[in-house]
Amino acid sequence: MFGFGKKKRAAEVEEAKTEEVVEATEETTEAEDSAAEGTEAESAEADAPEVIKYDRVNGPHDIEEVTAEDLEDYVNLGALRIKLLDGMNLRLETDDATGAVIAATITRDGATLQVQAFAAPRTTGIWDDIRHDLTESVKSQGGVVEIYAGVFGAEMLTRLPAVTPDGQPGERIARFVGVDGPRWFLRGVISGAAVLGDDKAAASVEEAFRTVVVDRGDDPRPPRELLPMTLPTDLIVAAEEEPAVEEETENEHSKLRPMPRRGPEITEIG
Numbered sequence: 001m002f003g004f005g006k007k008k009r010a011a012e013v014e015e016a017k018t019e020e021v022v023e024a025t026e027e028t029t030e031a032e033d034s035a036a037e038g039t040e041a042e043s044a045e046a047d048a049p050e051v052i053k054y055d056r057v058n059g060p061h062d063i064e065e066v067t068a069e070d071l072e073d074y075v076n077l078g079a080l081r082i083k084l085l086d087g088m089n090l091r092l093e094t095d096d097a098t099g100a101v102i103a104a105t106i107t108r109d110g111a112t113l114q115v116q117a118f119a120a121p122r123t124t125g126i127w128d129d130i131r132h133d134l135t136e137s138v139k140s141q142g143g144v145v146e147i148y149a150g151v152f153g154a155e156m157l158t159r160l161p162a163v164t165p166d167g168q169p170g171e172r173i174a175r176f177v178g179v180d181g182p183r184w185f186l187r188g189v190i191s192g193a194a195v196l197g198d199d200k201a202a203a204s205v206e207e208a209f210r211t212v213v214v215d216r217g218d219d220p221r222p223p224r225e226l227l228p229m230t231l232p233t234d235l236i237v238a239a240e241e242e243p244a245v246e247e248e249t250e251n252e253h254s255k256l257r258p259m260p261r262r263g264p265e266i267t268e269i270g
Helices: 001-046 127-140 197-211 233-241
Strands: 074-076 080-083 089-094 101-109 112-120 145-152 153-163 169-181 182-191 267-268
Touching: 080 101, 080 112, 101 197, 112 197, 127 145, 127 153, 127 169, 127 182, 182 197
Parallel strands: none
Antiparallel strands: 074 080, 089 101, 101 112, 112 182, 145 153, 153 169, 169 182, 169 267
16 A cells, blocks of 8 residues: 555646646747747738828928919819920820720830829728739739839839830830829829830929829719729810821920820830
């Protein structure tokens, strides 16, 4: 009996030691897991894209942020007000099927800027989601995307493989800029000299984009719906009264004419 009691106590001591080892092992495992999770979180945070904010204090502006006097040198395109800058040519892109105006295209100093405005939620912007969708689209076509902090906050530079008119391998280069406003989103697509290292051309179309004023209107619209654009009233009247022959005018930068949709120019590689 005495021997049985000693064996029992020895077994209890051994069991207690085993439990201590198990608990210590579990604590070590938990600590290692916690450390691993922390490392993964830090790695994910490091890999996550930087949050780049843009302050609209210098534009683009909402229609409620400007006065009638501010818009004296602007052309009214419905959802957009475009300032007529020196040396600028403004053309309107239309839908081939409906004839509706879908974008304004500005050319200045060898650069091209296409501008469109879309509806957005009241509380959140949509530029982050649109950048993601554009990235997926470009990559699916074999292109390359670079997202960086630019003049207007987060910007994109895209390169899509293409063939030049003479059959040489080339690429379509475009710079996407976007600004979230009150219940609207303004997107600009820049091409031409501005994406080929010409700083003057880039600054020229950046000024054009910065001076755009958006008039969203009060109608409820789903996010990402294109805000309606219209032909200027004076342009419609002029088109009805003037003969079909197009004449050059001294005020070249204020010329407006509908145009079909088109993409960025193709640049030869090498």
